[in-house]
Amino acid sequence: MKDVAARAGVGLKTVSRVVNGEPGVTPDTERRVQEAITALGFRRNDSARMLRKGRTASIGLILEDLADPFYAPLARAVEEVAREHGALLINGSSAEDPERERELALAFCARRVDGLVVIPAGADHRYLEPEMAAGVATVFVDRPAGLIAADAVLSDGFGGAREGVAHLIAHGHRRIGFIGDQPHIHTAVERLRGYRAAMAAAGLPVDESWVSLGGTGAERVRAEAERMLGGERPVTALFTGNNRVTVTVIRVLAGLPRRVALVGFDDLELADLLSPAITVVAQDPARLGRTAARLLFRRLGGAERVPRRVELPTQLIVRGSGELPP
Amino acid sequence: MKDVAARAGVGLKTVSRVVNGEPGVTPDTERRVQEAITALGFRRNDSARMLRKGRTASIGLILEDLADPFYAPLARAVEEVAREHGALLINGSSAEDPERERELALAFCARRVDGLVVIPAGADHRYLEPEMAAGVATVFVDRPAGLIAADAVLSDGFGGAREGVAHLIAHGHRRIGFIGDQPHIHTAVERLRGYRAAMAAAGLPVDESWVSLGGTGAERVRAEAERMLGGERPVTALFTGNNRVTVTVIRVLAGLPRRVALVGFDDLELADLLSPAITVVAQDPARLGRTAARLLFRRLGGAERVPRRVELPTQLIVRGSGELPP
Numbered sequence: 001m002k003d004v005a006a007r008a009g010v011g012l013k014t015v016s017r018v019v020n021g022e023p024g025v026t027p028d029t030e031r032r033v034q035e036a037i038t039a040l041g042f043r044r045n046d047s048a049r050m051l052r053k054g055r056t057a058s059i060g061l062i063l064e065d066l067a068d069p070f071y072a073p074l075a076r077a078v079e080e081v082a083r084e085h086g087a088l089l090i091n092g093s094s095a096e097d098p099e100r101e102r103e104l105a106l107a108f109c110a111r112r113v114d115g116l117v118v119i120p121a122g123a124d125h126r127y128l129e130p131e132m133a134a135g136v137a138t139v140f141v142d143r144p145a146g147l148i149a150a151d152a153v154l155s156d157g158f159g160g161a162r163e164g165v166a167h168l169i170a171h172g173h174r175r176i177g178f179i180g181d182q183p184h185i186h187t188a189v190e191r192l193r194g195y196r197a198a199m200a201a202a203g204l205p206v207d208e209s210w211v212s213l214g215g216t217g218a219e220r221v222r223a224e225a226e227r228m229l230g231g232e233r234p235v236t237a238l239f240t241g242n243n244r245v246t247v248t249v250i251r252v253l254a255g256l257p258r259r260v261a262l263v264g265f266d267d268l269e270l271a272d273l274l275s276p277a278i279t280v281v282a283q284d285p286a287r288l289g290r291t292a293a294r295l296l297f298r299r300l301g302g303a304e305r306v307p308r309r310v311e312l313p314t315q316l317i318v319r320g321s322g323e324l325p326p
Numbered sequence: 327m328k329d330v331a332a333r334a335g336v337g338l339k340t341v342s343r344v345v346n347g348e349p350g351v352t353p354d355t356e357r358r359v360q361e362a363i364t365a366l367g368f369r370r371n372d373s374a375r376m377l378r379k380g381r382t383a384s385i386g387l388i389l390e391d392l393a394d395p396f397y398a399p400l401a402r403a404v405e406e407v408a409r410e411h412g413a414l415l416i417n418g419s420s421a422e423d424p425e426r427e428r429e430l431a432l433a434f435c436a437r438r439v440d441g442l443v444v445i446p447a448g449a450d451h452r453y454l455e456p457e458m459a460a461g462v463a464t465v466f467v468d469r470p471a472g473l474i475a476a477d478a479v480l481s482d483g484f485g486g487a488r489e490g491v492a493h494l495i496a497h498g499h500r501r502i503g504f505i506g507d508q509p510h511i512h513t514a515v516e517r518l519r520g521y522r523a524a525m526a527a528a529g530l531p532v533d534e535s536w537v538s539l540g541g542t543g544a545e546r547v548r549a550e551a552e553r554m555l556g557g558e559r560p561v562t563a564l565f566t567g568n569n570r571v572t573v574t575v576i577r578v579l580a581g582l583p584r585r586v587a588l589v590g591f592d593d594l595e596l597a598d599l600l601s602p603a604i605t606v607v608a609q610d611p612a613r614l615g616r617t618a619a620r621l622l623f624r625r626l627g628g629a630e631r632v633p634r635r636v637e638l639p640t641q642l643i644v645r646g647s648g649e650l651p652p
Contacts, residue, residue: 021451041407058437065398065402066392066398066401066402066405067398067401067402067595067612068398069395069398072392072393072394072395072398073393075393076391076392076393076419079392079417079418079419083418088416088418088430088434089416089417089418089434089435090384090414090415090416090417091405091415091416091417092404092405092414092415093405104414107414108414111384111414197605239441247595247596250596253597254599268595268596268598269395269573269594269595269596270573270595270596270599270600271417271596272575273576273577273580273596273598273600274599274600275601286393
């Protein structure tokens, strides 16, 4: 660890923070420490510990959809940390089905995974308590566990959405629509809470017809966007609750004769090349995955006792669509 | 299977073709059969066979990068087929490192996977022969195996690239650049072969300064694109060999005062909303994954003896960038 600190030009405490997924490290510093770790081939001791057990360690990852461009880098980051610890990755997609999440988690435990990283679909995780008591380390990521005490690594959805909506308000918007994911999903609710907080802070009333939570399928999102943009008092701006919603709303707006302001939660690969380029509140999915996986291995190593909640900041990226006037 | 055939409105033979990953089924028909399978909860018998073994079956998937938008839907499709057969998915990213591919494959075999789906990084797969002889079914996808006889499910990279380049030629281009992936990668070589075939068929000479194979990192691709677009006799059009290359070239072209024609191999999520919209030669990564996984389970079920090679067609999607004049 001394070598890593020297190479990255930081103190030992900073290296320890990065390795253990603790907050208080800037993304740039984290990247430098990460590069030093890779360059030096640094591995934690529990890799050796697992080898002593005489079999390959493995961890299970349950996410919503492996094909979603938000979850794919998260999964890859979990895999990279697992690899640093000599562990394989078993994963599965819950497709937002709590029963499928449970089936996968229990099947992974039956396969003797050492730990689980879970993006939960369900709201009740008591079914995992016996497994956790038996030593399966479990970290929830993106959304917290329901009805049990467990580690969680989250993005600041509330603060990010509040900042994005305040940005639209600062550019003169008063009637702002919010289209988000289903209301049982923690992140959807947190982002909506951020929307309401920004409106309230500016003293703006919210017409409930401007708020829509539901599936992120293109058909529903398109219908809701068209409804909010039509009628006698249309919204002049939209805030979209995740990348799937944003993509559909971009398509709706591209077909309109007038330009409507848009800020989207989550970045998109070609967002900067569209006209207007899309202003977003970006999460760092790779950092979410890396932080969760590091916390998992720290817990496996016995270094953690009390469940922890880590919240990562979001970043407003100003590109054009969020600065259009009403 | 009769119920599936009736619901999908097709014959039994067609259902069998879809389930077994055989060619000769249109994407639309495949989709209908797939929907009927999902609606009816149809599962193959080997799921029961695996349950009789008293443990959860699992298959291993080795790909280049779980975070790449081409591989993510492929991985999800493999997972869905595995699920239909009651099997879990273990996966890992080779990061184009043959040694890492080998490590992952052997670690998966040590964990007693029933089969492997491999997007190979290396060119010599003799290390897998003992595992295959011991009964680990293995299907290669996207790229064929090296030095062993094994199943392979590929896209028609040669035909797709030939069609894309012929499209540029048909729009008046004579000096066309090709920027592709590293020369040891099968798909990079096949697509370059398609480029050369289209140029030869039109009687056009190829200046070797128009051809560049190498890493798909943004820095190299940007330098090569700028080199081909500069000088006294710049190319008037570019053909890009995969989605990573295309994204960088789009950024280079966006910074130019003149418009340069572009056809890219692989589709991109927002390609239709750019200006100009991007003409692409699209693969269907989900279908590649589905076909490979079905072939794997067919082989596990003992229904296959001789190694098979399945080649899926590509589709030219005309959107604007490939129709710009020289």
